[in-house]
Amino acid sequence: MMELTRKGEYAIRGIIYLAQQPPGRVSLISEIAAAAEVPQTFLAKIFQSFAKLGLVTSSRGTGGGFVLGRPASAITLREVVEAVEGPIVPNRCLLGSACERGGPCRVHDVWRQVQSGVVEILDSVTIDTLARGREG
Amino acid sequence: MMELTRKGEYAIRGIIYLAQQPPGRVSLISEIAAAAEVPQTFLAKIFQSFAKLGLVTSSRGTGGGFVLGRPASAITLREVVEAVEGPIVPNRCLLGSACERGGPCRVHDVWRQVQSGVVEILDSVTIDTLARGREG
């Protein structure tokens, strides 16, 4: 239950690599994919999502590629995960204003607790922290 | 991300219904399925899992059916969810002793925090509590 998909893993690995580059250095998707050991075309889609949200800045043509859109210390793990996996929602019933079967369901606020717990943890971790972490 | 599947929802609804019955009262799977508004054959599989773990006790033949295997106050939401969805593991890397790419990965202990946070919340809620909660 509650597993991150490969897309999420790839997203994290990819953006960590970008955060480890010298500031201002532009990276090609091919380079990032090779370093992060992720299928290139798949990673390209992931970085498109990042670009739409401003997590990275992309440029085309010769000399183009990707740079972080903000300092790595201002990008949280939550943003990265949500960029590709969508919002963190442990149960459908948290989406609509109420559950289907009339009024909030019995487990409703348990799921809300889980949601805010996870969000809080992921929000407390920045890509900078991850990028500076021990080798692995 | 991190969504409970229908199987998990059905499991919770089904066992709550059972917990709401008078102590010792045997319920047919057909009855539980109708009350919880869950496809009967699917719920039957779910209750098989419960029975294997002792969350419910089953008996066959005339007068057979299901009863809780323990007091509802001694069954946690975590047990119910894990019975059908498997262990709560936000990332594959928490399964093996180390991550694939040599040594624990950078996000490893973030996922461990998430895991224990969720487990703690779900372990703190019993089926009894849910069964006695407001109507819905």
Next chain:
DNA sequence: TATAAAAGGATCAAATTGGTCCTAAAGGTG
């Protein structure tokens, strides 16, 4: 113009989810 790079859409195979169906086994009843 030619080249380099990302953007975006279409497509596709594999895995997972959500469920059905059928037969077997176990227990009760006349």
Next chain:
DNA sequence: CACCTTTAGGACCAATTTGATCCTTTTATA
């Protein structure tokens, strides 16, 4: 015993999601 009731277990299947790949378009540089 024969028969009925009820769960157990296995096989199977359709829909959805996941994990990609490929092709064309757009944007930018030389």
